[in-house]
Each structure stands twice: as C-alpha cells, then as structure tokens.
Amino acid sequence: MDSPDDLKYMQEAVREARRALDEDEVPVGAVVVAGDRVLGRGYNRMEHLRDATAHAEIIAMGAASENLGDWRLEGATLYVTVEPCMMCLGAAFMSRISRVVYGARDMRSGACGGAVSLGGLKYMDREVIISGGVMEDECRGLLQEFFARLRKAGKQNE
Numbered sequence: 729m730d731s732p733d734d735l736k737y738m739q740e741a742v743r744e745a746r747r748a749l750d751e752d753e754v755p756v757g758a759v760v761v762a763g764d765r766v767l768g769r770g771y772n773r774m775e776h777l778r779d780a781t782a783h784a785e786i787i788a789m790g791a792a793s794e795n796l797g798d799w800r801l802e803g804a805t806l807y808v809t810v811e812p813c814m815m816c817l818g819a820a821f822m823s824r825i826s827r828v829v830y831g832a833r834d835m836r837s838g839a840c841g842g843a844v845s846l847g848g849l850k851y852m853d854r855e856v857i858i859s860g861g862v863m864e865d866e867c868r869g870l871l872q873e874f875f876a877r878l879r880k881a882g883k884q885n886e
Contacts, residue, residue: 758771762804
C-alpha cells in the first residue's frame with residue numbers, strides 16, 4: 729500500500745513529467761523531498777539541452793543541492809516517475825539520498841530491478857532504500873502516450 733506522502737509527492741513528479749511531455753521530451757519527472765518540503769524539481773531535458781545527463785533525477789538533485797547549499801541530501805527522498813537508470817541511481821547514492829521511490833519499471837535501463845539490480849549495493853556503509861510501483865499505471869501511461877505520438881508522427885512523415 730502506497731503511503732499518502734508517497735502518493736502526494738509522486739503526483740508532484742507526475743506534474744514534472746507532464747512538462748517534459750509538453751516539450752516533446754521523454755516524460756520523466758522527479759522531485760526531491762525532505763520532511764514535508766520539496767527541495768528540488770526536474771524533468772527530462774536531454775533533447776532541449778543536448779545533454780545525455782539531463783535526466784529528471786539529475787536536474788532535481790541539482791536543484792535540491794542548490795536550494796540547500798550542500799551536495800549532501802541526507803534524509804531526503806527522490807520521487808521519480810520511472811525507475812532510475814544506473815547514472816541516476818549512482819548520483820542518488822553519491823548525493824546521500826536516503827530513499828528512492830519510483831513509479832513505472834524500466835526493463836531496458838532501470839537499475840532497481842528492471843534491467844539490472846543495483847539497489848542492494850553498499851558504499852561506505854550506506855544503502856539507499858528503494859520502493860517501486862507508486863502510481864505505476866499513470867506513470868506508464870505518460871510513457872505510452874509519448875511513444876504513441878512518436879509512432880504517429882513517424883507514420884505521417886513517410
């Protein structure tokens with residue numbers, strides 16, 4: 729059962745994912761939360777910024793660090809609409825995020841059990857708690873909408 733806080737903050741991440749969808753980016757959104765405060769927000773910006781690292785999670789963690797004035801995000805939770813990739817899970821780990829909560833599983837590049845499972849790794853006696861499947865249907869639906877648009881656009885251009 730998803731906690732009320734998990735639902736509340738995943739809804740915030742979904743809002744960010746919708747921003748990505750509106751900009752023709754893969755619709756992934758993320759928020760970093762500590763206590764009851766959103767510290768950072770982000771959505772995929774890879775195409776717009778022409779930057780392979782411009783994933784929603786990286787942008788949200790960067791915004792949270794800037795907001796706090798510290799790269800250490802101990803005690804914070806990262807909410808993301810799609811299972812994080814290796815890069816993003818690694819960044820969450822290195823920034824000392826305490827918990828990652830995601831929506832839809834990513835069987836192609838997810839690092840929390842989708843493509844690979846890196847969630848149980850420990851570094852300096854630290855471990856990130858990972859929870860998945862929060863608002864999974866809605867998060868997956870955004871991805872399906874995006875890729876349906878791409879397929880439709882491709883057929884129109886033939």
